[in-house]
Amino acid sequence: MFETLSKAPGDKILALMGEYAADPRTDKIDLGVGVYKDETGTTPIMSAVRKAEERILEAGTTKTYLGIAGNKGFGAAVLDLALGDAVERSRVRIAQAPGGTGSLWVLMQLINRARPGATVWVSDPTWPNHNPIAENAGLTVKKYPYFDTQTRGVKFDAMLATLDGLGPQDIVLLHGCCHNPTGANLSNEQWDAVAASLARTGALPFIDLAYLGFGDGLAEDAYGTRKVLAAVPEALVAFSGSKNFGLYRERIGAAILVARDAAHADIANSQLLNIIRGAYSQPPDHGAEIIRTILEDAQLRAEWETELNEMRARMIRLREKLADAIRQKSNSEDFDFIARHRGMFSLLGLDNATVEHVKAARGVYMIGDSRINVAGIPEDRVGDLADALLAGTK
Ligand SMILES: Cc1ncc(COP(=O)(O)O)c(C=O)c1O
Incomplete structure (x- = not known):
């Protein structure tokens, strides 16, 4: 039966993750995959979730x-x-x-x-x-x-x-x-x-x-x-x-x-x-x-909201830092939109050749349409990232 099939196109984001993992450069930056990441680059289990799981494990009586x-x-x-x-x-x-x-x-x-x-x-x-x-x-x-x-x-x-x-x-x-x-x-x-x-x-x-x-x-x-x-x-x-x-x-x-x-x-x-x-x-x-x-549960809910607020504040801070760094280095407001955008992503509006160039030359990984995951911006290397993006767009 399977001889009737041809290969389906692979998922571009998963392919990019594989490319990133195989890149030996230690200063590479992953702005690709669409999951929240904390300052250590991990996608954490929220503490309210962990506590809820403990309660569920203790109280559970059935899996019907x-x-x-x-x-x-x-x-x-x-x-x-x-x-x-x-x-x-x-x-x-x-x-x-x-x-x-x-x-x-x-x-x-x-x-x-x-x-x-x-x-x-x-x-x-x-x-x-x-x-x-x-x-x-x-x-x-x-x-x-x-x-x-x-x-x-x-x-x-x-x-x-x-x-x-x-x-x-x-x-x-x-x-x-x-x-x-x-x-x-x-x-x-x-x-x-x-x-x-x-x-x-x-x-x-x-x-x-x-x-x-x-x-x-x-x-x-x-x-x-x-x-x-x-x-x-x-x-x-x-x-x-x-x-x-x-x-x-x-x-x-x-x-x-x-x-x-x-x-x-x-x-x-x-x-x-x-x-x-x-x-x-x-x-x-x-x-x-x-x-x-x-x-x-009022307490768990408050804890969850606090964690969610922190995640959101971190993403907004990273947006502002990257926009500031680019503004200072380029003396232009062309990338200020990054600070105005909201959520986990910004579409930079770069063409695919530029996205490929920034990846090859600077180890900065983003989706082919130039979407970046702002949660992946390394807070201590915002200047490097600004340099890479500016060099790519020149
Ligand atoms: C716009 C949008 N809708 C829906 C989803 C679905 O998310 P999930 O199926 O992982 O809950 C995503 C996930 O990336 C998304 O970005």
Whole structure:
């Protein structure tokens, strides 16, 4: 059978990780892979997570099946965390899923059941996995303008003009905060305008919320999601607990649907559960139980929020230091956008030849589209990094 297959393209980020690992230079810098790293270059287990795991280990009495929608306490806590009181809960359903990716997957399948072959509009550019997930579900992907390569901000007028031209059959995939790969995000006023546009056109918002708390704060980062959900009758949200709880390998996320009323929510939810049952039957529990334990316990929650705040503050500090160093060395404000961006990434706007040159000549690894992971910036070598980037762009 396998002779009928040809080789699928490899994952570019994993290939870059392999290249980095094989590079013998001791002063190499890894700005590639998209995981948070602390000052020692490790992706730590948060102390609130460790404590929650100890409690779970002690209190656990069974590993029996959980049910298709997963851990109920987790679901309720995630809704409070992400949605606040933006939507009446009778219109909302949530199903725990394996990561933000699994959540996107089941929700794309749900879209295709409701509207076979529908068009999902994604930002230009977007996280590269959005396209295959949508296309594998049978959907069509189109792009709306997003990143302005001149200002490295959002091309908001062009984005809004495209959204204004959509109709009730369209789906609009929005990054709830901390846009990946660009780091350029909508202001609250721009979110207000997007919410009003969606309410006017009837296009269905689908929010990918993978970095809640990594931008400006938990409530600040939820602004856009809440604003949009409060403005429209129907919406979808894919939540990930990979980054903000540091639970990458536990594969924990949630698929959320908002319907016009409770009766429609029940029907849509029955289809969502049917999709899950036919895919992986039930989600894994460990990550969900960790998040439930943390969010339901005032002390653990406070500890988690403190750690999350520290991670966020570190990323903002690294952004500011790199932008400062480049400004001082080049006497120009061309890279100040790095300090204005939020989340784990910034798209530098360099061409692929420059990215390759900076890697070969200076050992600085970033994704081919010039996306950097700011958590990988070595705080004690910001000057070296600034030199490498400036030399590459000359
Ligand atoms: C924009 C975006 N969405 C979703 C995800 C999914 O994350 P995970 O499946 O690891 O929870 C990621 C992870 O990199 C992401 O960047």
